[in-house]
Amino acid sequence: MAMDSMARCSFWRAALGVGLGLLVACKSPSPGGAPREAERRAARSAVPAGAPRETPAEIFDAGDAERGKTLVAELECNRCHAGTGLATPKLDQDCVGCHEQIATDKFRAKSSKLAQWKPHVMPYRDVPSLTDLGARLRATWVRDYLLHPHDLRPNLAQTMPRLPLLPEQARDIATYLTQDVPSGLPAVVVTSEPAQVAHGKELLNERGCLSCHQLSGAGSSLTSKTDVAPRTRALAPDLRYARQRSEPAAIARWLLDPARVKRDAAMPNLGLSLADARDLAAFLSFGELEPLTPPPSFARLPVLQRHVGFDEVNEQVFSVTCRHCHTNPDLAGGDGGPGNTGGFGFKPRKIDFSSYQGIQSGGVDARGERVSLFAPTKEGVPRLVAALVARHGEASGRESDEVRGMPLGLPALSAQQIQLVETWVAQGRPL
Amino acid sequence: MSRKHTLGSLLLGACLGIGALPQDARACGGEWYPEVAVDPRIHGVAQAEKSLQSGNRLAAAASVIRMMPHIKSLKGKPGSLVGRAERVLAVALSRSNGALPVAREVPSEVLSSWLGTKADESAANLQWSVQVLQRQVDSKTDDVGLKTDLAEAMARIPARRAEARVILEELAQRDLIASPEGYAALALLRSESGDSNGQKLALQRCEAMAKTQEACVVRS
Numbered sequence: 309m310a311m312d313s314m315a316r317c318s319f320w321r322a323a324l325g326v327g328l329g330l331l332v333a334c335k336s337p338s339p340g341g342a343p344r345e346a347e348r349r350a351a352r353s354a355v356p357a358g359a360p361r362e363t364p365a366e367i368f369d370a371g372d373a374e375r376g377k378t379l380v381a382e383l384e385c386n387r388c389h390a391g392t393g394l395a396t397p398k399l400d401q402d403c404v405g406c407h408e409q410i411a412t413d414k415f416r417a418k419s420s421k422l423a424q425w426k427p428h429v430m431p432y433r434d435v436p437s438l439t440d441l442g443a444r445l446r447a448t449w450v451r452d453y454l455l456h457p458h459d460l461r462p463n464l465a466q467t468m469p470r471l472p473l474l475p476e477q478a479r480d481i482a483t484y485l486t487q488d489v490p491s492g493l494p495a496v497v498v499t500s501e502p503a504q505v506a507h508g509k510e511l512l513n514e515r516g517c518l519s520c521h522q523l524s525g526a527g528s529s530l531t532s533k534t535d536v537a538p539r540t541r542a543l544a545p546d547l548r549y550a551r552q553r554s555e556p557a558a559i560a561r562w563l564l565d566p567a568r569v570k571r572d573a574a575m576p577n578l579g580l581s582l583a584d585a586r587d588l589a590a591f592l593s594f595g596e597l598e599p600l601t602p603p604p605s606f607a608r609l610p611v612l613q614r615h616v617g618f619d620e621v622n623e624q625v626f627s628v629t630c631r632h633c634h635t636n637p638d639l640a641g642g643d644g645g646p647g648n649t650g651g652f653g654f655k656p657r658k659i660d661f662s663s664y665q666g667i668q669s670g671g672v673d674a675r676g677e678r679v680s681l682f683a684p685t686k687e688g689v690p691r692l693v694a695a696l697v698a699r700h701g702e703a704s705g706r707e708s709d710e711v712r713g714m715p716l717g718l719p720a721l722s723a724q725q726i727q728l729v730e731t732w733v734a735q736g737r738p739l
Numbered sequence: 740m741s742r743k744h745t746l747g748s749l750l751l752g753a754c755l756g757i758g759a760l761p762q763d764a765r766a767c768g769g770e771w772y773p774e775v776a777v778d779p780r781i782h783g784v785a786q787a788e789k790s791l792q793s794g795n796r797l798a799a800a801a802s803v804i805r806m807m808p809h810i811k812s813l814k815g816k817p818g819s820l821v822g823r824a825e826r827v828l829a830v831a832l833s834r835s836n837g838a839l840p841v842a843r844e845v846p847s848e849v850l851s852s853w854l855g856t857k858a859d860e861s862a863a864n865l866q867w868s869v870q871v872l873q874r875q876v877d878s879k880t881d882d883v884g885l886k887t888d889l890a891e892a893m894a895r896i897p898a899r900r901a902e903a904r905v906i907l908e909e910l911a912q913r914d915l916i917a918s919p920e921g922y923a924a925l926a927l928l929r930s931e932s933g934d935s936n937g938q939k940l941a942l943q944r945c946e947a948m949a950k951t952q953e954a955c956v957v958r959s
C-alpha cells in the first residue's frame with residue numbers, strides 16, 4: 309500500500325514536474341502551435357545579419373488571471389512545481405518532496421523498501437519552479453507550451469505532461485503565472501548586430517554554457533562539455549528554445565543576475581558584464597541555428613512468435629510503469645492515482661493495472677461509459693498499444709488526436725516493451 | 740492554598756499519566772513497550788486472491804475459511820478486507836459448483852456446510868455465492884470484474900442462467916469480460932440455447948486467456 313502511494317507520488321511528481329520548464333535564459337517569439345510549428349516559424353524568421361532587434365510577432369491576448377489561479381489549483385500544479393502561489397501539498401501529494409525523502413533515506417519505510425524504490429525515483433527529483441515567471445518567459449510561449457508540451461530539457465527524464473486543457477484555459481493559466489514581474493530590473497537593449505551575435509557565440513564557448521545546456525542546431529563549432537554532475541544539469545533547458553521562450557532583453561537580464569530575476573534560480577551567476585550578457589543574449593536570440601531534423605516516426609516491432617503471458621508483461625511493463633497512476637484504490641488508501649480516481653485535472657478514468665482482472669475491466673471514457681483498453685482505434689490498433697506508441701510521437705511534437713500518449717509525461721516505453729504488450733494483446737491477453 | 744494546588748496538580752498529573760499509558764502495552768524486564776499487532780489476514784487475503792487467480796481455488800477457499808470462520812455472518816463492503824475475502828470464497832465456491840473438498844485443509848469445527856457433499860448444501864453454497872456477489876455489485880455497480888464473477892456464479896444456478904446470459908453478453912459485446920471463466924460460462928449458456936457458433940467463439944476467448952484449459956471446461 310505504501311509502495312503504491314509512494315511510487316505513484318514519485319512518478320507523478322516527476323511527471324508533472326518538468327512542465328512549465330523554465331529555467332534558463334532565452335528569447336524569441338513562439339506563436340501558437342506545436343513545437344515543430346513554432347520552430348519552423350523561428351527558422352523562417354531568422355534575423356538577417358545587421359537587422360534591427362526583432363520583437364515578438366504575437367501580442368498576448370491576456371486572459372483571466374483569477375481563473376488561471378483556480379485552474380492551477382485544479383490541475384494540482386503544486387504537486388510538482390514550486391512557485392505556483394499555492395501551498396506546498398502534504399507529503400503524500402508532494403511528488404518532488406517525497407522523492408527527495410526516499411533518495412536521502414528520510415522517508416519512513418523499511419530500508420529494504422527504500423533500496424527498492426530509490427533507483428526508480430532518482431531521476432525524478434527535479435522540477436523547474438514557476439517563481440517569477442513573468443520576468444523571464446513570454447506568456448504566449450507558456451500558453452502554447454501548456455497546450456503542446458515537448459521535450460525541453462534533454463537532461464531531465466520527464467517532460468511536462470499533456471494535460472486536459474482548452475486553449476482559453478491555457479491562456480488563463482499563462483496570464484496568472486506571468487502576471488507578476490519583479491521591479492527594478494535593469495533595462496537592456498539587445499540587437500542582432502553581427503558583432504554582438506558573434507561575440508555572444510564565443511562567450512557561449514568560453515563560459516562553458518554547454519557544460520549544462522544543450523543547443524540543438526548549433527553545429528559543430530560549439531563544443532559541449534559534460535563534466536558537470538548530472539543533477540546539476542537536470543533542469544538546464546535546450547537553449548535552442550530560448551528565443552521562443554523569452555524576449556532578448558529578458559535573456560540578457562537573466563544572464564546578468566539570475567537570482568534577481570527569479571528568487572529561487574538554479575542557474576548560477578556567471579559574473580557577466582552588461583555587455584557580455586547582452587551579446588550572449590544576442591546570440592541566443594538571433595544566432596543562426598540549423599533546422600532540426602524531425603526524428604523518424606516510431607516504428608513498432610513485429611509481434612513475437614513466442615508465447616507472452618500476463619506475468620511477463622506485468623513484470624516488464626504494467627507493474628513498473630502503468631500501475632503507478634492506474635491502481636486499485638481499495639488497495640491504496642482510496643487513491644488509485646490520477647489515472648484511476650483522477651487528479652492533475654483528469655476525471656476519474658477508473659483504469660486499474662494492479663491485477664489481470666483490473667486490466668480486462670477497461671476504463672471509463674469521456675462519456676462516462678466503460679470501454680475496453682483493447683478496443684481498436686481508427687487505425688485498428690488496440691488503444692493501449694496506441695497510447696504507448698503515441699508517447700513517442702509526443703516527445704517530438706507529433707500529438708495524436710485520438711489517444712493521449714502514455715506514460716503521461718514520462719519517457720516513452722522502449723520498442724521492445726511495446727512489442728511485448730502488443731504480442732500479449734494479439735495472443736488474446738493470456739494469463 | 741498553595742499546598743492544595745500542589746496536591747491537586749499532582750493528582751491531575753497522575754490521572755493524566757495513567758490515561759496516557761498505551762492501552763496495548765506489555766511489561767518486559769521492568770520496562771513497558773507498546774504492542775503492535777499486524778492483522779495477518781491482510782497478507783492472507785492477498786495470498787488467497789493470488790491463489791484464486793492462478794487456479795488454486797480450493798487453497799484460496801480453505802485459507803479464507805480458516806482466517807474468517809464466521810464469514811457467512813459477515814457482510815463486507817467490496818474492496819474491504821472482509822469483502823475481498825468473501826469474494827474469493829464466493830468465486831471459489833461457484834467454480835467448484837458449491838462443493839469445496841477442503842476437509843484436510845480446514846478444521847472440522849469450522850467446516851460448516853462448505854464441503855457441500857449433499858445436494859442441498861452445495862445448492863445453498865451457490866446461492867450464498869450469488870448473494871455475496873450480487874450485494875457487492877449493487878454497491879459497486881461500475882465494477883465489471885465483479886459483474887463477471889456474479890454472472891459466472893449465476894450461470895451455475897439453472898434458475899439464474901437467463902440473467903447471467905444477459906450480463907455476459909452485454910460485457911462480451913464491449914470486450915469487458917474480465918476472466919477466462921467468464922467466457923467459459925458464456926460458452927455454456929450459448930451452448931444451452933443452441934448457439935453453437937457463439938459457444939465456439941466464447942470458448943476460443945476463454946482458451947486464449949486461460950492459463951490452463953481446465954478453466955474452459957464447460958460444466959452444466
